[in-house]
Amino acid sequence: xxxxxxxxxxxxxxxxxxxxxxxxxxxxxxxxxxxxxxxxxxxxxxxxxxxxxxxxxxxxxxxxxxxxxxxxxxxxxxxxxxxxxxxxxxxxxxxxxxxxxxxxxxxxxxxxxxxxxxxxxxxxxxxxxxxxxxxxxxxxxxxxxxxxxxxxxxxxxxxxxxxxxxxxxxxxxxxxxxxxxxxxxxxxxxxxxxxxxxxxxxxxxxxxxxxxxxxxxxxxxxxxxxxxxxxxxxxxxxxxxxxxxxxxxxxxxxxxxxxxxxxxxxxxxxxxxxxxxxxxxxxxxxxxxxxxxxxxxxxxxxxxxxxx
Numbered sequence: 595x596x597x598x599x600x601x602x603x604x605x606x607x608x609x610x611x612x613x614x615x616x617x618x619x620x621x622x623x624x625x626x627x628x629x630x631x632x633x634x635x636x637x638x639x640x641x642x643x644x645x646x647x648x649x650x651x652x653x654x655x656x657x658x659x660x661x662x663x664x665x666x667x668x669x670x671x672x673x674x675x676x677x678x679x680x681x682x683x684x685x686x687x688x689x690x691x692x693x694x695x696x697x698x699x700x701x702x703x704x705x706x707x708x709x710x711x712x713x714x715x716x717x718x719x720x721x722x723x724x725x726x727x728x729x730x731x732x733x734x735x736x737x738x739x740x741x742x743x744x745x746x747x748x749x750x751x752x753x754x755x756x757x758x759x760x761x762x763x764x765x766x767x768x769x770x771x772x773x774x775x776x777x778x779x780x781x782x783x784x785x786x787x788x789x790x791x792x793x794x795x796x797x798x799x800x801x802x803x804x805x806x807x808x809x810x811x812x813x814x815x816x817x818x819x820x821x822x823x824x825x826x827x828x829x830x831x832x833x834x835x836x837x838x839x840x841x842x843x844x845x846x847x848x849x850x851x852x853x854x855x856x857x858x859x860x861x862x863x864x865x866x867x868x869x870x871x872x873x874x875x876x877x878x879x880x881x882x883x884x885x886x887x888x889x890x891x892x893x894x895x896x897x898x899x900x901x902x
Contacts, residue, residue, distance in 0.1 A: 600694035601701050602733070602741060602766070605660060605708070607685035609731040609743045610764055612655045615682035616648045616729040617747035617760045620713060623647065624724070631720055638791050640716045645669055648712035648729060651680040656731075659683075662703035664868045667710040668840045695768030698740060707734045707868045709843035715814030717791045724748035726790075728816030732843025734866030741766045742844030742851075744816045763820070765851035776852055777825030778883055783807050787818045787827035792836045800833035800859070800896045804888060815878070819845035822882045823852060829888045833859050833896050835875040839866055842874060849880060856880035860897045861889055876900040 599607070623629065623644040630643030649667045654676040657665055711730040713719060718726035725748055733741040742765055749761040765771030779785055786806040789797060790813045801809055810827055812818060815837060821827040843866055846856045857863055858876035877900050881888055 599690045600699045601703060601706075602698045603690055603692065603694045604685065605656075605663070605706065605733055606741050606743065606764060606766060607687075607689035608656060608659055609708075609733070610686040610689055610762055611684035612652050612682045613729050613731055613743045613745035613762055614760070615655070616652055616712065617745045619647050619651055619680070620644045620719075620727065620729065620747040621759065624719070629720060638717060640720055641669060642713065642716060642720060644719065645713045645716055646671060647680065649710060650676055651682065652710050652712060652729075652731060654680060655682045656708060660703050660706070664707045665710060666707065666840065666868065666872075668712060668838065689764065692769065695766060697768065698735065698766075701735055705735055707866055708732065709734065709840040709866060711816070711840040711844075714816045714841060718813035723813060724751050726813035726817045728814050728820075730816050730840060730844040732840070732845075732847055732866070734843055737865045737867040737870070739843045739846040739850065739864070739866055742847035744820065744844055744848060746820070763848060765848035767847060767851050769851065771823070771848045771851040774820070774824060776823055779822075779825045779828035783828065785810065785827045785829075787812060787821045787830050789832055789834070789836070792834060794834055796833045796896060796899055800892060801831055803893045803896070804829070804831065804891050815841035816845050819849050819880065822849065822854060822880060828881060828884065830878060830880040831888070832878040833892075833900060834877055835873060835900065837874040837878050838872045839864065839870065839874065840872070842878065849882065852882065854880065854882040855885040857889075858902060859892055859900050860902065862902055876902040
């Protein structure tokens, strides 16, 4: 008989289905019309009913299947009895059929940390910029992001009334990433993608120093990494402390799985062990290709302003 799939592949296969369920919840909250918006730290730091329900759904569904895995989500939520309608028990068969990369074959549950952003791009969600929104489930081992799932609940939403909405991108280090067409940005063009709602003098100073041909301002870290892997942007640059571990874990795994690179603005790798602080306080620099070109052009004044 075939050996049962390795734990990592079971976690990713479940996370895939859990993310699809999350996307359904996101779309249902939006179509019901009551977003239940709460301000957390201010008008750019919002939480909606979708953030709350999706986090409960993801965390409870994965905790039920993998009780010893550490799961860290963005939202501070009370632990209460979970409505069974929010539980997703399924998994993606196609993922289970793939062989686990050898270096991860022996992982145990207690060695994994899952970082969850139930709704990345909440502000954009509340403003109807639906293509910016993603659901992020990142899997870390030994402090490194090794697997990730990014769901875009509204992928294709501009294609008309009968379009099938949503897609799920997933990847594992040593295996690759799936669910999209890997494309490089036009050669010789410097297209920078950056924040839409968290801009600052430092953010803009850093971008200006790169002398870009074009700057794209969009919401969501997941969305920005998608811009890189689909060739719409050549670098994601964010010289500010606003980003958190649950924003970068899943996108990092997918980007690294296809040969890209993400660090803080100073070139340090992110750590994802469960004890780590949640804030990526030294910003983000990410590329699919040509990382060194962009890293070498970040001004020292910017680096010195951002303390890890």
